[in-house]
Each structure stands twice: as structure tokens, then as C-alpha cells.
């Protein structure tokens with residue numbers, strides 16, 4: 001069976017280590033339009049390895065758009081040109097035969113490049129560790145539905161909880177701000193009863209950590225929402241702003 | 257008060273400083289424009305407006321000092337936010353799709369602000385200073401209309417006002433978002449009102465040099 005393939009020129013960012021100078025390297029590939037973007041890179045890597053060349057480092061895990069591991073800047077857009085998908089869900093049929101594709105890593109001071117297209121996003125884990133959880137006593141499993149939550153509120157919280165922590169919002173932002181991510185987490189907890197006991201300390205701690213790690217200050221360009229694979233709304237940032245302001249006014253914490 | 261200091265220096269606190277000072281400046285511009293428009297009714301109307309302001313003289317000076325403080329906070333904090341954000345971004349991607357995912361108004365706040373700042377300095381130096389601190393009883397109408405007859409002065413004025421419109425178009429809705437007032441029902445309305453406000457303010461101010469340069473007394 002001979003399948004029609006498309007030919008593409010790739011300009012891929014190669015950088016051998018965190019603090020070295022990188023550059024774009026040209027590759028030509030002939031690929032099935034049905035392949036995903038990551039499969040295309042897999043094929044390219046197989047060929048590179050066959051020729052004893054260093055394969056291109058990029059991250060991926062579930063490859064079905066729910067883990068948040070993959071993330072490339074493709075022709076200037078985190079997760080590529082289509083809205084509301086992760087890089088793994090982007091297929092080669094969306095590119096034209098003969099097209100040049102620029103592939104770059106996510107860029108932000110808080111996300112340093114590890115190698116090639118892989119960046120260190122552990123800053124997100126640190127923000128979560130600062131307050132993105134609820135504290136519960138261990139013990140017997142509570143009865144399901146013992147805390148009544150209306151469907152509307154549950155759905156709203158779920159909209160925020162849909163964030164997969166991929167970091168595309170930071171990459172899309174000209175300010176390297178993580179406020180869409182942090183806003184989604186803070187909003188999710190602030191809507192649910194389980195999030196109430198730590199509501200004020202959570203937002204204070206998460207914002208302080210976010211600032212400490214070098215993420216920028218949102219200037220409301222809304223590029224994050226446009227590039228977010230889960231369509232997280234900038235209303236989450238508005239909510240974060242409000243939660244933070246009210247926490248600062250109401251909380252008894254004078255140190256933070 | 258340590259917590260308050262930390263608050264205003266946090267990423268969100270800095271946005272709030274921009275917002276609060278920005279809202280005050282938005283209100284100030286309406287009042288300033290209303291006063292300026294009396295120029296259309298001639299020297300007498302304009303002088304009446306100016307002398308009405310003089311009536312509250314000691315208070316006027318206090319308001320001017322407060323206004324200057326608002327401007328200074330807005331400017332210095334804005335530069336701080338811009339500089340900090342530049343550092344937070346670090347290396348930029350070579351290819352950018354920014355025109356696809358954000359508006360030009362939102363991305364050029366520092367550029368529009370720079371031109372407006374230059375305008376502000378010229379404005380204070382050529383109008384506010386000679387009128388308030390100049391020697392002898394200067395006639396405000398004479399100063400203003402005289403300046404508007406200079407083409408280069410007027411063109412720069414018009415250019416600066418266009419950029420002020422850019423700045424306000426983003427700033428207006430941005431203030432609401434930063435206050436956390438992004439409501440599904442009302443936010444589109446706020447954005448529209450902001451755009452109308454920006455156009456009216458820019459066009460209102462810019463119409464004066466255009467009028468005096470090209471239409472007045474012809």
C-alpha cells in the first residue's frame with residue numbers, strides 16, 4: 001500500500017545542555033498526514049539514531065491530551081496552530097506539503113531549557129506544593145455525597161480543574177506569567193467546600209511562591225487563554241486577583 | 257504595615273497599583289477633556305472655565321499635587337512591571353504568533369506610554385508652566401491657541417492622542433479584569449464601553465489642534 005506523504009522542512013531548536021548556546025537545525029522529513037506531530041518527531045529520531053546522531057529531546061507521556069507533559073512551540077504557538085489541543089493531538093494533515101515548521105521549546109525564565117525542546121517545569125510543582133491542595137485527616141473514607149455541592153458549582157469547579165498543568169499559558173505569555181495556571185487551581189478550590197478552610201492561606205502562599213520563582217505579572221493580553229489546550233478562561237485570573245486581594249485584606253497573616 | 261508593602265510589591269499587587277491609579281487617570285481625563293472643549297466656544301468661554309478652576313485655588317493646588325503623585329505612581333510602577341516582566345520572559349521564541357493570540361493594544365502599553373510621557377512633559381512645559389509659573393498674567397487661551405497654530409506641535413499632539421486611545425482601549429477593560437470583575441454577562445459590555453471611551457477621549461482632545469490648525473478663522 002503506497003500512502004501519500006507530505007514533505008516538510010523542520011527548523012528545530014537544538015541545545016545540548018541548560019547553559020549552552022543553542023541554535024536551529026534544519027531537517028527534511030517525509031511523513032504520513034495521519035501521523036501525529038510527536039510521531040513525526042519519533043520517526044525523525046529513529047532516522048537520526050540509525051545514522052548515529054543525537055536524537056532530539058522532547059517530552060511526552062499519555063499522548064492523548066490529558067497529562068500535560070508534551071508541549072512545543074510550533075510556528076510561534078504553544079501546542080501548535082489549532083485551538084484547544086495539546087501538541088500530541090496535533091496531526092500532520094494540518095500542515096501543507098512543502099511547508100516550513102519552526103519547533104521551539106517553551107520560553108520563560110522559570111522554565112529553563114534542559115536539552116533541545118525539553119524544559120524544566122518543576123516550578124509548577126513548587127507552586128502546587130505551596131498551597132494547591134487540601135489538608136484532610138486520614139481515616140475512614142467519607143460517604144459519597146456527604147457534602148452537598150450543586151451541579152452548577154461542581155461544573156464550574158471542574159472547568160478550572162480541567163487544567164493539565166502543561167505550562168503553555170506561561171509560554172504564550174509575553175510576561176512569562178503563570179497566572180492562568182495558578183488562577184485555575186485557586187478558583188477550583190475556592191469554589192468547593194473542601195477548599196474553604198485554607199482558602200486565604202492558599203492563595204497567599206501560591207502567589208508568593210509564583211513570584212519567588214520568577215514568573216511575571218499578568219498584563220491582560222489574554223494570549224494564555226487563546227493557547228491553552230483546555231480552554232481555561234481568563235476569568236480564572238480575575239478570580240485569582242479577587243481572591244488574593246480579599247485574602248490580603250481579611251487574613252490575619254501579617255508576615256506573608 | 258509590612259504586609260501592605262509586600263502586597264503592593266507582589267505580582268498581583270503591582271497590577272492593582274496600575275489599576276487604581278489608572279482608574280483615577282481615566283476620571284481625570286474626562287474632566288480635562290470637558291474643560292478643553294470649551295475652547296470651541298471661544299476665548300471667553302475658555303477663560304471662564306479657567307477662572308472657575310481658580311476659584312478653588314488652594315484646593316486646586318492640592319489636587320494638582322495628588323494628581324502628580326497618581327501620575328508618578330502609574331509611571332514608575334508601570335516601568336517596574338514592564339521591566340520585571342521582560343526579565344521573567346527571558347529569551348523569547350524566534351517565531352511569535354502574538355498577533356494571532358493577543359491584541360496590539362495590549363502588547364504596546366509601554367510604547368504608547370512612552371510617547372504619552374514625552375507628550376506630558378512637553379504639555380506641562382509649554383502650557384501648564386507658562387500659565388501657572390510664568391512671568392506676568394499670561395492668557396491661557398492665547399497660549400493654547402498659539403501652540404495649536406504650530407503644525408509640528410499639533411501633529412505631535414494628535415499622534416500622542418491616538419496612542420493615548422490605544423493605551424486607554426487596553427487599560428480600561430484591563431482595570432476591570434485586574435479588580436476581578438470579569439463577569440460573563442457584563443465584561444463584553446465593559447470592553448465595548450472602554451473602546452468607545454478611548455475613541456471619544458482621543459478624538460476629543462485631537463479635534464482641538466485639528467480645528468485650530470485647519471479650520472479656525474478661515
Ligand code: SF4
Pocket residue numbers: 162163164165166167168169170180181184227228229230231232
Ligand atoms: S491553564 Fe491551560 S495552558 Fe496553563 S497549564 Fe493549565 S492547561 Fe496548560
